Amino acid sequence: MALRGPLSRLLRTQLGRTCQQSRAQSVAVLGAPFSKGQKRRGVEHGPKVIRDAGLVERLSSLDYSVHDFGDVSFHHPESDEPYMGVKFPRTVGAANKKLSGAVSRAIGAGHTLVMLGGDHSLGIGSVSGHAQQCPDLCLIWVDAHADLNTPMTSPSGNLHGQPVAFMLKELQDKMPEIPGFSWMKPFLTSRDLVYIGLRDVDPGEYHILKNLGIQYFTMRDIDRLGIQRVMEVTLDHLLSRKQRPIHLSFDIDAFDPSLAPATGTPANGGLTYREGIYVAEEIHNTGLLSVMDLVEVNPLLGANREAVDATASLAVDVIMSSLGQTREGAHACIDDVPSVKDDTEQLCL
């Protein structure tokens, strides 16, 4: 069991930074308005509704210098026939190639990056761009789904259900060459990945999870162990051998649909608000968060305005907690509490 608490945090932040040196004070926001990894239109408006929910203002209140890099602009090839059942392979491949370059540049420039999706196929570009700069990164995938299908196991052909399969070295011989993806090679080892929140896993995915011995926590595991223990095991698994940058890929459908209704593939029995926020807080407390994705917010799928607003503001809350907002306050420092005397003096003026 690794050290926990303030001392280990100090050691991690002071000694363990490889890719993190100057990053702490500067956060970059990058929108990725993209939806071709799945079939429901509207998820391309995710970046807009998350920004409209006040993301940049709230990040600035945490004392970061915030750089909003705007949205990546994606070009859609005219014809893009399915390949081995995989839908829009060239479109998704090209979008991820572009995103990968943008993520790599932002990390190279020393920012902590928040990537706003878009659907979860964007994980391919985001994590691979991060890995170009930080080859020793580890990945925490918070999601109702494992997104681990290969083109051959996918029940839907949607690439948002497959991004992790493109990343894993161990699956190289199970992955056909998909048009649009020749720019990338798998770069992640299965022991550098942990899933949290799973509850809708396809048979092929389950086989891969077991076969590769991937560390994962289903909602049942969270019920059994509690979220505190889940985070302790997660961070031990990823960080006890060496401290390295964390990539957090957060699919809003990890939350219960009652909290995050505006999403394309909701699954009942998800994270509570407090569990999701706790996950984010614990990741922040490592001092190692380097990139986070917030994906699958689809404003066209909320039943009404309130449902969309609730989903977007939950997304902002998760990002804020991942970047240091605490539930005990104290992120903005004040020197002293104004005294009654000062107040009266002011009143007298």
Ligand SMILES: NC(=[NH2+])NCCC[C@H](N)C(=O)O
């Ligand atoms: N990123 C997501 N919401 N993924 C949902 C994936 C659903 C299903 N497992 C599939 O492969 O199609």
Ligand SMILES: [Mn+2]
């Ligand atoms: Mn997902």
Ligand SMILES: [Mn+2]
């Ligand atoms: Mn999902």
